[in-house]
Amino acid sequence: MKATTLYTIILLAVLASTFAGCKKEEEEEDKKDPNELGWVYNPTPYTGAAIPRNFPQPTYVANNNPLTNEGVQLGRMLFYDPILSGDSTLACAGCHKQENAFVDSRTFSIGIDGLPGKRHSMPLFNLMYSSRFFWDGRAANLAELALMPVEDPLEMHESWPNNIAKLQAHPNYPKLFYEAFGVEPADLTKEHAAKALEQFMLILISGNSKFDKAVRGTAELTEAEERGFILFNDNLGADCFHCHGDGSANQVFQEINAVRQFRNNGLDDPATPQGFDDYGFGEFTGNVSDYGKFKVPSLRNLRFTAPYMHDGRFATLEEVVDHYSTGVKPNSPNIDAGGMEFAYQGGVQLTQQEKADLIAFLLTLSDEEFVTDPRFSNPFE
């Protein structure tokens, strides 16, 4: 055997041994004994957010995921930490900004590869009244919702296995996951991250707008706002309540019934359902009769959530109200049979005064405290 060959073999053996040793150290790191490290799994029930008393009973129940202080705090950190994106530059909060009621002020959010998304991001609040999530309803629960943007190439563009490895190697997260879920680093899965994010999203409760204060007797609506409220609930007025809650029992101002959360509000009128640029709910269900339907959003916090509609086509509330007043396309395939009573005449035909009153009322549903609440803010700042 030549000396160079022997030298090469020895070198390779030394290198192999070194790497094996490193791997062993990593494995040992993953097999940390939480007790020896002083980690404690004793989660405490989260008591920081209550359902406002003028809100109905929530319809969403987190599956085997009770809210705890540890879980919520971990979810908040993951929400604001860009670690979950492919190049560690984009967090969930990058497209769901608190100052915008957790929506993006841009028409389409930009992912880590500089590519725009397909639809306007959806606001995140009062999610305990939804049954499916995203404009097209493709997520059955908030845990699913939390997982999808991470792997979307137009958004955070990262695989969950990579993310789990990053979280396992992080100096803080293994302990936080243990404290929240009792999971040791080696057993960490994407479902644990999703659970934490679900918990954080569920505490994003917005129920302290001027309207709410008026209901509780601590504020008073102006005459214009009162007129707008009456129009909102008048079948022969603006007729908003059919799809957005009636303002008496349903003061979350969004559709609560699971079946009726996806509708076509007459924005476009291709000759056939297949002509829609975006199939919306139909893209998820595969049913032609669902093409062109989208999630009915809450009407709370409109002051912060422009632009409006699934594609952000309306920059202002005035444009939105104009649509429902005279801009509805009566020949839109699958137009909502439940609420678009006046589609045949293009809409509800409001006067300028009525439009102004309606907008005045809608703006009373904006919750200034929600968009500055420190419980929901970036924990790294």
Place this chain on the structure above:
Amino acid sequence: MIYLRLLIPALILVVMVSSCEKDPELGTSTFTLAVHPVIGTEGLILNQEYIDQEGYRIKPVTLRFYIAHVMLTSATGEVEIKDLDLLDMENVAAGEPLTFTVEAPAGDYTGISFWVGLDSTQNASDPATFNNDHPLSLATGTFWTWNTGYRFVMFEGYFDTIQNTPGPVSSTRFFNYHTGTNPLYAKAELGNASTAFTIAEGADYTYNLDLDVNKMFYGPQNIARSQGAVTHTTSNYELADKFTQNFVRAFTLSAP
């Protein structure tokens, strides 16, 4: 003789006491009301196309309604077996009937009656006070507003306004009958002596009704396609009233 004087009142007393005794109480049975939505002779499935009796294509997408104060009728009177339920085709598998099951007294009956909608007290309920699994909760999607109460019937879908057109049905011509308000609380009565039935003690009994979409359009009131296809009651009370009259008569006993 004195014995006779005592015996007669004693006999009368015995007769009186025995007549005051209650009839032996009948036991109960498990009674199911099954409503089968149909269009003519076809079973109805939401989001499927049909051709109605006048040749119009139709695709229902929603059918839900309240049924209140369900009574079993007998020769001696009525007995209420259910105060309220919401029957919703969204809540049953395609092709399955709308049902509720209760314990009912065994006995001989001639028919059944119920109200479509909610009585004025039920209709004035605050939906926020009910759990989400209650028929009057907000989660049902039937509550309108505080001044109109609940929607009694919600029947929605799409149809063609010209007869005998080739499919598929229009996806832009929709119908929407939302009835509500106290005056449109309406009673349906079914059965008579010729359709009498017996609920045997301890046995399961199912009473089957058909609910025919054809009869909703072509009942005592003819709701032609040209007359407008949408009413939220306050927006077109006359149409809501016509639809209600037809709706309560659209129930028939299912063929044995």
